[in-house]
Amino acid sequence: MATKKVKGVAYEVNDEGFLVDPTTWTKEYAVEAAKEEGLEELTETHWKVIDFARQSAATAGGASPTLRTITDGAAITTKDLFALFPKGPAKKVAKIAGLKKPEGCV
Amino acid sequence: MKTLLVLGAGTAGTMIAKKMASKLDKNQWKVILVDKDTKHYYQPGFLFVPFGKYEEKHVIKNNRQYIPAGIEYVISNIELIEPDANQVRLTLDNRVIKYDYLIVATGCDIHPEETEGLKGEGWRKNIFDFYTYDGAAALRKFLDRWEGGRMVVNVVENPIKCPVAPLEFLFLADWVFTQRGIRNKVELVYATPLPGAFTKPKASAALGALLARKNIQIEADYNIGEVDPVNNVIKSYDEREVPYDLLVSIPTNKGSDLIKRSGMGDALNFIPTDKHTLQSTKWQNVWVTGDATNIPASKAGATIHFQMETVVENMLAHIHGKEMHSKFDGHATCYIETGFNKATLIDFSYDQEPLPGMYPMPLVGPFTLLGESTINHIGKLAFRYLYWDLMMRGIEVPLPSQFSMAGKKK
CATH class of the missing domain: 3.50.50.60 (FAD/NAD(P)-binding domain)
Known part of the structure; x- marks a missing residue:
């Protein structure tokens, strides 16, 4: 375990940089986590996806949404989602939204 | 009743x-x-x-x-x-x-129609799947006549049935093309949405090393957006183009x-x-x-x-109105064919990533975890008999259902 300091507040994160307790998440944390993922600025559309991901996880027992859950639920095309969160959108969204690492099969 | x-x-x-x-x-x-x-x-x-x-x-x-x-x-x-x-x-x-x-x-089943262009004019001409019997049989006919070129194996998205099969397919291809004397005319490429050969670190490193040793290129973090069957190229959402002569696709899996x-x-x-x-x-x-x-x-x-x-x-x-005690722990065991009459083996669960060691018995094995061996390959081939003659006939296969750390090295 490690801590990440954002504007004087310490957040507990795991070895892979995911927030340990999603209830400690703040918008300031998201902005900082996004920078670490190479996103200098979060636009309104970024926030729409992040908000959706947090709502989705809250209703799914904390499980991060899959790529498909995001595209279906946040009404965004896969192409746009990749443009917003390049490379692995599901993982990046989870990290920025303070959620668990998406569960894979292996 | x-x-x-x-x-x-x-x-x-x-x-x-x-x-x-x-x-x-x-x-x-x-x-x-x-x-x-x-x-x-x-x-x-x-x-x-x-x-x-x-x-x-x-x-x-x-x-x-x-x-x-x-x-x-x-x-x-x-x-x-x-x-x-x-x-x-x-x-x-x-x-x-x-x-x-x-x-x-x-x-679950494959759904090539989910990816633009995948089921277009190249389907079953120089684009194949091997997750259906028909697809695998059609690919055999193609490979029997193939003289070489650039073969790209692409996983469209996860989850898929048998996450190691695409790797095995590449390892077997490397072996068979070597036997046929055309390996020097074949380029092998693995385009996967995962960040490496596999998800979990130890297995990813071991399998990644095998890919490198067998001269199989890996295109990681590759999320296919479309297939252009006219120009024989696949394009990812982040605009990476990967050309192919033969595309072996693992299409979207759906229930x-x-x-x-x-x-x-x-x-x-x-x-x-x-x-x-x-x-x-x-x-x-x-x-x-x-x-x-x-x-x-x-x-x-x-x-x-x-x-x-x-x-x-x-x-x-x-x-019977009793409390449920049995808990599935996500246990999976996969023999992974690596070609040249060898195979490797992974054994893992929800909580424990694949580790090196021996399976199912510590020190004795006989199977080697995350290491290549002939006995693993024999185990893989024997599984067909186990399946038809034991599992399908309701005879117990002597492998414990619960995952165990015995024989594994951290």
Whole structure:
């Protein structure tokens, strides 16, 4: 375990940089986590996806949404989602939204 | 009389229907098993078909011989599951089956139409799958005449049935093309949405090293957006173009359309399932097993074998009004063919990534975890006999269902 300091507040994160307790998440944390993922600025559309991901996880027992859950639920095309969160959108969204690492099969 | 209804007579449905039928009182319970036809596929064998190592007779058998007389075996398509009314509608004679308990084992299948251009003019010409028998057989015909070029193996998106099969396909290709004397004319590329050869660090490193040693290029974090079958190139969402002469695709895997029609699935038609009890998260008298679930375990026959105990014990406990004690731990064991009569092996669970060591017995093995050996390869080939002659006949396979750290090195 490690801590990440954002504007004087310490957040507990795991070895892979995911927030340990999603209830400690703040918008300031998201902005900082996004920078670490190479996103200098979060636009309104970024926030729409992040908000959706947090709502989705809250209703799914904390499980991060899959790529498909995001595209279906946040009404965004896969192409746009990749443009917003390049490379692995599901993982990046989870990290920025303070959620668990998406569960894979292996 | 009470009814236990099992939908799908594949690996999961067949094994569990038989097990439940042997445990339930025949004077009180009727077990009904439904599938669309009587063909039973040994799906792990499809991998060997494109290379001419297995034929149809090795991987397809008539399922009737595996179903005992005590089970009513119905051949019909299924129109709808109505879990709120505890009934299922069949297409055959518009029959409606009322059930007390339901097991859904309707599996998953490939959906090439989900990717733009994949099922276009190149499909089955220089674009193939090997996750269906027909696809694997068509690819064999193509490979028999192939003189070389650039072969790209692409996983469209996860989860997929058997996450290691694409790697095995590449390892076997490297071996077979070497035997045929054309390896120097073949370029092998693996384009995967994962950040490396595999997800978990130790297995990813070991398998990644194997890819490198066999001169197989890896295109990681590759999320395919479309196929351009005219120019023979695939394009990712982040605009990376990968040209191919032969594209071997593992298309999007989805649960059955039946699940969608019945309103029981997620975005990919997989059914929300408790990952430990394998009970539906919504309906108390519905269990889900095999590839039909949304649990984060491998979609593979070995996983089903390990799930069986949990489904049977929990269902019996629930029927008898007792507490459910059996917890599936996500245990999976996969032999991974690496070519040249060798294979490696991984054994893992929800909580524990694949580690090196020996399996199933510490020090003795005989199988080596995350290391290549001939005995692993023999184990892989022996599995076909285990499957048809033990698993399908309801004879216990001597492998523990619960994952164990014994013999593994951290």
